[in-house]
Amino acid sequence: MKKLFYFLLCLVFICGCTQNKPTDVLVLKNATIYNGKGDVIKNGIIIIQGSTILEIGDKTVTIPKGAEIIDITGQFVTPGLIDAHIHFAQTGFFDARPNVVDLRDYFDFDELQDDLKNNPQSYYDAYLRSGVTGVYDVGGFLWSITRQEEAENNENAPHVAASGPLLSGVDQNRLDYFNTSDAKQMVYLSSPEMGRETVRQYSNLGSTGIKIWGVMLKDSSFMKSLRAVADETHNQNNKLIVHATSLDQAKEALRLGAKILVHSVEDKEVDEEFIQLALKNDIIYLPTITVTRGYLEAFKSFKEKWDFDDAHNAMDVRAKTFLETSTDYLDKLPVDFNLEERIKRFENYVSQDEPIILQNLKKVHDAGIKVAVATDAGNPGTFHGVSIYYEMEMMQKAGIEPKEIIVMATQNGAIAMDRADDFGTLEKGKFANLIILEKDPAIDITNFRSITHVMRTGVMNSIYNE
Numbered sequence: 001m002k003k004l005f006y007f008l009l010c011l012v013f014i015c016g017c018t019q020n021k022p023t024d025v026l027v028l029k030n031a032t033i034y035n036g037k038g039d040v041i042k043n044g045i046i047i048i049q050g051s052t053i054l055e056i057g058d059k060t061v062t063i064p065k066g067a068e069i070i071d072i073t074g075q076f077v078t079p080g081l082i083d084a085h086i087h088f089a090q091t092g093f094f095d096a097r098p099n100v101v102d103l104r105d106y107f108d109f110d111e112l113q114d115d116l117k118n119n120p121q122s123y124y125d126a127y128l129r130s131g132v133t134g135v136y137d138v139g140g141f142l143w144s145i146t147r148q149e150e151a152e153n154n155e156n157a158p159h160v161a162a163s164g165p166l167l168s169g170v171d172q173n174r175l176d177y178f179n180t181s182d183a184k185q186m187v188y189l190s191s192p193e194m195g196r197e198t199v200r201q202y203s204n205l206g207s208t209g210i211k212i213w214g215v216m217l218k219d220s221s222f223m224k225s226l227r228a229v230a231d232e233t234h235n236q237n238n239k240l241i242v243h244a245t246s247l248d249q250a251k252e253a254l255r256l257g258a259k260i261l262v263h264s265v266e267d268k269e270v271d272e273e274f275i276q277l278a279l280k281n282d283i284i285y286l287p288t289i290t291v292t293r294g295y296l297e298a299f300k301s302f303k304e305k306w307d308f309d310d311a312h313n314a315m316d317v318r319a320k321t322f323l324e325t326s327t328d329y330l331d332k333l334p335v336d337f338n339l340e341e342r343i344k345r346f347e348n349y350v351s352q353d354e355p356i357i358l359q360n361l362k363k364v365h366d367a368g369i370k371v372a373v374a375t376d377a378g379n380p381g382t383f384h385g386v387s388i389y390y391e392m393e394m395m396q397k398a399g400i401e402p403k404e405i406i407v408m409a410t411q412n413g414a415i416a417m418d419r420a421d422d423f424g425t426l427e428k429g430k431f432a433n434l435i436i437l438e439k440d441p442a443i444d445i446t447n448f449r450s451i452t453h454v455m456r457t458g459v460m461n462s463i464y465n466e
């Protein structure tokens with residue numbers, strides 16, 4: 001009977017999509033709705049016209065005559081999920097990270113990057129099938145900036161925000177591992193003037209944020225350039241987003257006006273000074289808890305096939321291929337690469353850093369600092385789309401209430417992307433970006449895995465469990 005219900009529901013959605021008349025009014029009725037702002041609406045009604053929410057509320061909302069009504073009694077609705085830290089120029093394996101494991105004899109880096117630039121649809125599909133309707137690419141080639149508009153106009157893609165290339169003080173040889181023969185995703189910050197010019201260029205191209213990779217506190221010439229970058233970012237009405245994983249680095253980033261910290265503070269417990277600086281800047285804190293575990297599992301996958309849970313068949317083809325073939329590369333690892341040592345090192349990172357990361361997340365959240373859900377997808381072992389479930393589950397493990405995680409995964413992600421006026425919450429006038437779940441995500445965040453449908457700007461893109 002349940003299966004029949006889904007079949008009928010799917011038919012209705014398919015018909016709804018193919019007719020695709022912008023004047024059509026669709027009503028979702030009788031669900032428990034979490035609106036992304038922390039509120040719950042029981043027996044809720046959402047009225048959707050074209051791409052937009054016309055009205056939302058409880059059973060007192062008037063349903064327009066002639067509207068197509070879908071009764072989803074017993075189901076749960078949240079805004080579409082947002083992953084606030086991803087990289088479209090990375091694949092979830094080491095082919096895109098030769099600085100970690102150099103497999104360039106087997107994967108031509110320039111060809112790979114051409115493919116990632118020209119064929120994003122498999123990643124778009126992976127996101128939508130995972131319920132993710134918005135992503136923030138916080139570091140990539142210049143094409144990531146133009147992808148914002150391309151994806152916006154593609155109803156089969158998540159909304160995209162992008163910062164463009166990363167600015168770093170790490171020496172050029174190390175940065176070049178990330179760059180192709182004719183384009184850079186890692187740019188050496190060589191002087192204050194160069195920094196200012198770069199900020200102006202990216203801002204003119206429409207970058208959402210200026211990303212700094214590493215705060216090298218002891219390098220006075222880098223810090224001078226970084227101050228110029230921070231100042232120019234402010235002048236351009238753009239925002240500084242910073243990779244800083246130690247407490248000292250993170251505090252300096254906040255003093256320079258950082259608006260987003262893209263990782264947790266990992267070395268020690270955050271202190272009162274950090275909290276006050278973060279509150280003053282009204283920052284978004286992105287914990288990215290699971291990315292280190294991702295590396296560990298990816299290293300282990302050279303030795304033993306990784307049995308990854310992809311229950312919705314949401315993963316992109318390239319990631320699936322890696323999971324199938326990773327052991328083939330065991331005898332192809334560079335001679336100077338010590339796999340056992342690397343596995344040990346990452347086991348140590350996980351056991352030492354993760355408790356601090358979880359503790360800091362709870363402390364930051366309790367202090368009233370905004371947190372958004374962010375995976376760092378594209379890094380080895382952190383796959384586009386599906387990784388968001390693991391990240392949210394670790395946040396729950398940190399002691400964050402599931403209903404708070406829903407807000408972090410929706411409203412706060414949209415704020416990070418500078419798109420809170422358009423989506424992230426289910427409100428009148430915003431895009432109809434939502435997901436339907438069989439189980440209640442506010443009871444247990446693992447219930448996000450019970451997703452059955454995802455809608456992006458009023459269009460139902462994917463159907464599961466039929």
Ligand SMILES: [Zn+2]
Pocket residue numbers: 085086087138139376
């Ligand atoms: Zn990242």
